[in-house]
Amino acid sequence: KAGVTQTPRYLIKTRGQQVTLSCSPISGHRSVSWYQQTPGQGLQFLFEYFSETQRNKGNFPGRFSGRQFSNSRSEMNVSTLELGDSALYLCASSLDWGGFEQYFGPGTRLTVT
Amino acid sequence: AQSVTQLGSHVSVSEGALVLLRCNYSSSVPPYLFWYVQYPNQGLQLLLKYTTGATLVKGINGFEAEFKKSETSFHLTKPSAHMSDAAEYFCAVMENYGQNFVFGPGTRLSVLP
Numbered sequence: 001k002a003g004v005t006q007t008p009r010y011l012i013k014t015r016g017q018q019v020t021l022s023c024s025p026i027s028g029h030r031s032v033s034w035y036q037q038t039p040g041q042g043l044q045f046l047f048e049y050f051s052e053t054q055r056n057k058g059n060f061p062g063r064f065s066g067r068q069f070s071n072s073r074s075e076m077n078v079s080t081l082e083l084g085d086s087a088l089y090l091c092a093s094s095l096d097w098g099g100f101e102q103y104f105g106p107g108t109r110l111t112v113t
Numbered sequence: 114a115q116s117v118t119q120l121g122s123h124v125s126v127s128e129g130a131l132v133l134l135r136c137n138y139s140s141s142v143p144p145y146l147f148w149y150v151q152y153p154n155q156g157l158q159l160l161l162k163y164t165t166g167a168t169l170v171k172g173i174n175g176f177e178a179e180f181k182k183s184e185t186s187f188h189l190t191k192p193s194a195h196m197s198d199a200a201e202y203f204c205a206v207m208e209n210y211g212q213n214f215v216f217g218p219g220t221r222l223s224v225l226p
Binding site: 056100105106 | 156207219
């Protein structure tokens, strides 16, 4: 069974631009969570989607948004990029909402210049 | 609010020596507890989890952890370190089912020949 895939793997953007990251969960998994990983703040939860609905949300500004499609694939969008948004963005999938077994993708490395 | 602390941002051990990575949590209720490992340029992989039942939990790659409620701890151990264990290790807490994970800051494990 294929694992969680994230595209693109690497991305360079300029301050003020917006970016969309994509995550395809493991087949059959219906929940997708997003995390931001930085050296200073560590791993921080962004949001979780299940059945196309946002179920949990972390403490991030409204510039960070996401959505989930009917096939469980998810996208996250960051608008008006800031230098501090440079991070590794990780996506994790699980069978159901709040699932204990989360399977992580390799991440998208976003660099904002 | 739940929080997770990991004592020691960097731990070095010799190959064949005992590995001990410390994790303490702050939670108003006994939480669900997890250890994840992250190899360079990869996502996180679940090592083991405690949800209910036996407090000594065995995971993959010879790792185990013990949930001690009185000490609010969930330390990770492995009797004999291998070079391939060199990675970053994260302890995580889920306070209630359906809530998001809260990760600790991580401990980088180095294994010396």
